[in-house]
Amino acid sequence: MNPYDKLIQKAKQDGGKQSDKGSATIKRAINSSKWRLILSTLTVLLLIVPTCYMLTFGYYAFGTKSTTLMDVASKTLYITEPNTTLEEMEFDMDFTLFSMNLTFDQYKQIGDEIYPAKEYDLQFIFKDLVKKETNSHLEKVYPKNPTETNQWLAHPEQRVEFNGANEWRVLSGLPEETVVEAYISLDKLYSVDEVVDSMENIDVTWAAIYTGTEDTMLSEDGDVVSPIGYPVQPDQTYWSPFRDSTSHEETFLTMLKEIEPYEDLAVEVSPHKNLELDERIDYLEENGLATYGVVVTGPTEEIAKLQELEMVRHMKLGEVKLWNWGR
Amino acid sequence: MELGTIKQQIFQWMGWLSIVTGLVSIAVINIYLLWGLNVPIGKNISLWLWVTILLGIIAIFNKKSRSLGFWGIGLGLYLGLFYMVMFILGWMINPFP
Incomplete structure (x- = not known):
């Protein structure tokens, strides 16, 4: 084989190696892009719920305050429901997406003791009361x-x-x-x-x-x-x-x-x-x-x-x- | 394999790992929130937050893994913001223990 043929042969061999290397790089780049796309989609999807929760907390902290809604509810009951009282520690507040759930017990003095009168379950979406459930323990309503x-x-x-x-x-x-x-x-x-x-x-x-x-x-x-x-x-x-x-x-x-x-x-x-x-x-x-x-x-x-x-x-x-x- | 390539791949893996740990933490938070449970602030999730940020920081030292590193750090910072909002605003909106 003359030097020219040798040179051609060598060039062919090098080209083949480079082509293998190139296809591996392209494959890796495609894989990387594929995973980037999957994970970025996943990131966006996973951020939706926590972000909505943060907005909900922000609304009830700086918009219509959760404590205001609770105050209005409790004060209304004090002035409209004869002989009733509410216990602080019986208030239970839960927050879900853009809504607040408020549950509490109402009591009545009969004789010298305080007895449970009603259980309230109020559900607010933003500041609107959308659900009100009461469970009365009273015999006379x-x-x-x-x-x-x-x-x-x-x-x-x-x-x-x-x-x-x-x-x-x-x-x-x-x-x-x-x-x-x-x-x-x-x-x-x-x-x-x-x-x-x-x-x-x-x-x-x-x-x-x-x-x-x-x-x-x-x-x-x-x-x-x-x-x-x-x-x-x-x-x-x-x-x-x-x-x-x-x-x-x-x-x-x-x-x-x-x-x-x-x-x-x-x-x-x-x-x-x-x-x-x-x-x-x-x-x-x-x-x-x-x-x-x-x-x-x-x-x-x-x-x-x-x-x-x-x-x-x-x-x-x-x-x-x-x-x-x-x- | 050349040393430079191995080093580059390690950085890239750090970047990917940072994103995965961040996403796993956020996925766990999603599960807690969607099931209506209290998010356990200060437990294992805080450890994942630091791991996410640390791996992200390592990944930004290499040019090829820099975007992955920033992505991971972003997820870590989001987690931190989420904990802070839940903790501080949580006290503001619910005065009961």
């Missing part, structure tokens, strides 16, 4: 759909749908070793202190406040309104808006003003359909606070004695429990 006349606490000018005489008869038939909760409608408007002073040996737990609408139970627009009021007893529960309150009346008025901007939410949380807070706050600021009905609790015998009071117009019997009065 306050009318769910209020009308002008089906209230348990009635203004002096309102009639009631229950048989008042029958309620007193039922009360007198209860064993002495029981404690009861009773809804007392008064014969005229009184100050809360006046009522508390007149009712000895029992606890006045909640007072329904006259807001200029309860004589007809209709707002200026003709809508049926719900009774509102405030807890009378000192409440040392850490969560309670009435904790360390020097004047429950002032706290009540402040609460109404705080709830007012969120009235739609308050109406959805409350079992009642209309609050008409604007109109009622104006009335209270002009005329002050007076009560037309209170919720009391204590020994059956002591509650029965209320029938003798001139100020008591009607009594509706609430929950009954075995004796727990330790005073």
Whole structure:
């Protein structure tokens, strides 16, 4: 083989090696691109849920605050549900994509002890309440759909749908070793202190406040309104808006003003359909606070004695429990 | 194989490993979130975060694996941001222990 042929042969061999090397490089580049594409797609997909969670947390921290929603819900229940209280540690908040779930228990004082009354399960999507579930432990349930006349606490000018005489008869038939909760409608408007002073040996737990609408139970627009009021007893529960309150009346008025901007939410949380807070706050600021009905609790015998009071117009019997009065 | 090629391949593998550990951590977070469980901040996932960032940092020292390194570091930083948001905002939006 002459030198020229040798040179050609060598060039052919080198070319073949280079071509093998080139195809391996291309194969590796294709593989690398393939994995880059797969992993970048995976990255985008996996970032969606955590990013949405961060946005959700951001919304409930800086937008409509989760604590605001919780405050509105709890304060609404304090003023619309007679004789109820909430426990701080019983609140449970869960956050899912763009929604918040709030569950808590509501309690009632019957006699000298606090009993579970209802469990609430509220689901918010952003700030809208989309689900409300309640599970009641009560034997006597306050009318769910209020009308002008089906209230348990009635203004002096309102009639009631229950048989008042029958309620007193039922009360007198209860064993002495029981404690009861009773809804007392008064014969005229009184100050809360006046009522508390007149009712000895029992606890006045909640007072329904006259807001200029309860004589007809209709707002200026003709809508049926719900009774509102405030807890009378000192409440040392850490969560309670009435904790360390020097004047429950002032706290009540402040609460109404705080709830007012969120009235739609308050109406959805409350079992009642209309609050008409604007109109009622104006009335209270002009005329002050007076009560037309209170919720009391204590020994059956002591509650029965209320029938003798001139100020008591009607009594509706609430929950009954075995004796727990330790005073 | 030449030493330079081996070194380059090690850097590339570091880059790929950084991305994979980052994605595995985010996948675990996805599982916790989608199942409605509390994300275990401060446990094994934090270790994965540091591994992701460390491997990413090593990978950026080589020109060919630099993009992989930045990708891994990006995932690590995202994980860090996620933990911080969950921890700080978590306290702000849920005042109960």
